[in-house]
Amino acid sequence: MSDKKKPQESSVVMTEMVLPNDTNPLDNLMGGRLMHWMDIATAICAQRHSNCAVVTASVDNVSFKNPIPLGSIVTFQAKVTRAFRTSMEVHLEVFAERIPDIPRFKSNSAFFTFVALDGSKRPVPAPEVVPSTEHEKELFEGALRRRELRLVLAGKMKPQDSAALKALFGENN
Amino acid sequence: MSDKKKPQESSVVMTEMVLPNDTNPLDNLMGGRLMHWMDIATAICAQRHSNCAVVTASVDNVSFKNPIPLGSIVTFQAKVTRAFRTSMEVHLEVFAERIPDIPRFKSNSAFFTFVALDGSKRPVPAPEVVPSTEHEKELFEGALRRRELRLVLAGKMKPQDSAALKALFGENN
Amino acid sequence: MSDKKKPQESSVVMTEMVLPNDTNPLDNLMGGRLMHWMDIATAICAQRHSNCAVVTASVDNVSFKNPIPLGSIVTFQAKVTRAFRTSMEVHLEVFAERIPDIPRFKSNSAFFTFVALDGSKRPVPAPEVVPSTEHEKELFEGALRRRELRLVLAGKMKPQDSAALKALFGENN
Amino acid sequence: MSDKKKPQESSVVMTEMVLPNDTNPLDNLMGGRLMHWMDIATAICAQRHSNCAVVTASVDNVSFKNPIPLGSIVTFQAKVTRAFRTSMEVHLEVFAERIPDIPRFKSNSAFFTFVALDGSKRPVPAPEVVPSTEHEKELFEGALRRRELRLVLAGKMKPQDSAALKALFGENN
């Protein structure tokens, strides 16, 4: 396994149609079904980056704004943003369209974190991520702050030990 | 619709078996499938509390620690914690066991937010939540802080306008 | 494995939503899909009671009265009633509701019988059931009569050898 | 609709493969999944006989003897036995085989009862069944006795009012 990889080497595009069983009684895609697909798209991306089996470690706060009606086509674009020893953060953007009446719109974005496992199901280091575009660099930089927030929310880091969060939420802002 | 309701009036217990198609190549439950079930259990809870159709508005950060292997029984316990005009926060606890070899353990907990909709798909006010047990009161109190965090993360509130977060993350802690 | 257990130690609550693929062309839950869920709920109950893998041995006569329409929430409550060496009888009650228009109603009840299997797929004795509530005691008492009826219907017992059935169907009633 | 029909005019053969998600942790077909398929095969038969939409009214006692392992082919043969005004009894035989190691064997048989509904979901009379083979005539004759047993088990007929059951279970047998 090479120890450095660009995000585009493992990027994933996934496309799904919203079928009747994916919808709630209002005939819109259920949030849980959307998260199921989001997890699959990002897991494939993390597999490709690490060249390993992976398990979902966490999902950051996801919000749902516009309904996605029955018959829509949903497109998922996943890209790894940064690796932290054995974990990888993957960024996902979700778009929806319904032909012919609803033009493509951005539905959601999310960050998933995965751990790469070897054949004995033990965590293994993932290749370093080498961002190249402006957007990839921004995502790479922000990953540190998002990771600290995850650790604080999981009770594994004290809020006052998080430099990034203190800067964001502190009195002096 | 009565305008005040206790959490136990709408609580939900849901039980699922982990079948082959729910698992990844390591034979453990996929994170996305688990989130799908979590969304269904909490949505039913929000439906019962509001006596309305509901749509998922957001899911807070979810982390996955222990794998849940094929053949496990997964139990979901959902309870509404607090209502904010047209939205409701639902707390979910997830337990897993595999008979006969893995005794029941707590797998996850999460907070989902739903919006109640009327027959014309317009948001409607949800009944006030009246907590009674100690745990329900704690969840009720914490709901305000979690809501502010959601608004900040969604870019709808400035960090410095969030009293609860300033107290948590501020310099003086 | 302890050799005596109360019904509540293994009771199961399962909740399902009626999705489009679960319905017939009249938009009501198909009987077969309901039986599928009934089998899962009662099998989990028998697993918990015996702490073993189980296989369905038989299902007593099930009748379907009220239709359960698309979008309903179906709740299954399963409790073991009595153990006979290697088999266990499980009682199931099914309730349905559709929010906001159909209040919760009792849809069905049924008796399923399971056999507990060890790791080599051989039948193993199940713990004795110790009923405590009035209802549990009634179910425990009736189990004997239902078992004889099953044996007669399966051609494994002659009608005239069944004391319970003779009392029920005999000339002198 | 003609008012008399032979069983073979509406007979159904249905074939299914046992896939991983149909099996329990012992890698055998789950009883509930089998009942789901049994209901579909018999419902199609009742639809063809009545030329109407149908709903399942009841399923007689079903017992499961031999396990049907993953990868098996399951064949269902359904034939209507007799019509009672708006209800029809359908007989089902289930066979299983696994190629190349398990030769075809008879797995189950069962009786399902359906009610035919018109476009307004009201029960409508089903055509009379005209049995022609020896086996069809036997099934036709036995239908009366099975119907009385169903009525007694459903609490809609007193045991002592059932001539057929008295003969079967009575003191003098």
Add this chain to the structure above:
Amino acid sequence: MSDKKKPQESSVVMTEMVLPNDTNPLDNLMGGRLMHWMDIATAICAQRHSNCAVVTASVDNVSFKNPIPLGSIVTFQAKVTRAFRTSMEVHLEVFAERIPDIPRFKSNSAFFTFVALDGSKRPVPAPEVVPSTEHEKELFEGALRRRELRLVLAGKMKPQDSAALKALFGENN
């Protein structure tokens, strides 16, 4: 394994109901779902003929004429036509009906080719096919020509080496 078998010894009848998730936004059966079922029906037929596991080798041109609406019953009739060392050609006819409004009509026909595999996943010879009816004999004769067309289309045979195709498409016709 006997080395000669009649088509009826391995013929398959499969019946499916068109459920909501099988349909496109026009409420008709999706072509891909129909091909999925066609593959299963013909694979079971090839399994029965060869008494082996089989893999799909090719599907000839399939065309779809009449839509099959939601709620239809689809019947598949598969029969092996001819064996070529380790491959078998299976002929499939598809019929659809919707009760009570659409009488049974022929929807499709197709030819699938399968290879029989032994326990080590190596191709094994399939029994010779002995056609008996007029239709079986026609299918047996035509199999040679269809096989040559498959080889030409797959780039494994030059058009001018195919005697059957030259006769069909040549200048002198």
Add this chain to the structure above:
Amino acid sequence: MSDKKKPQESSVVMTEMVLPNDTNPLDNLMGGRLMHWMDIATAICAQRHSNCAVVTASVDNVSFKNPIPLGSIVTFQAKVTRAFRTSMEVHLEVFAERIPDIPRFKSNSAFFTFVALDGSKRPVPAPEVVPSTEHEKELFEGALRRRELRLVLAGKMKPQDSAALKALFGENN
């Protein structure tokens, strides 16, 4: 609707994981499941090109060479090649990989034909396809010959009326 469109404006990338229920007893992807996915990917492409609902009209001969094992990731790339009044031909390439042991390989290619339908389910003209790359131009040219072969195979054109086929299969080659 614009009357000319480039293939890349409607191209589709779809990604699927091979789950247990998608596999045969040899643990490889079933041919029918693969065709189901192929149909969905190409149908979305035809929808995007025509900005209409579409129905599958035909699938050309598909052959299956290498098995795709459980746990593989399958990628579908669909591009419209040419429009013929109300029908469109879509070219599909299928790739598979399994991480970490099976590097990406080309699994299949296929041609699907779709008809665009308006709101009343009547065929409507599809925009002309304007190929730009060398490969797109080749596919555009070949579409005419493939269409004639389809018409001949469907019995709608006599072999000797097909100029393209006579050139391919004729005596003088």
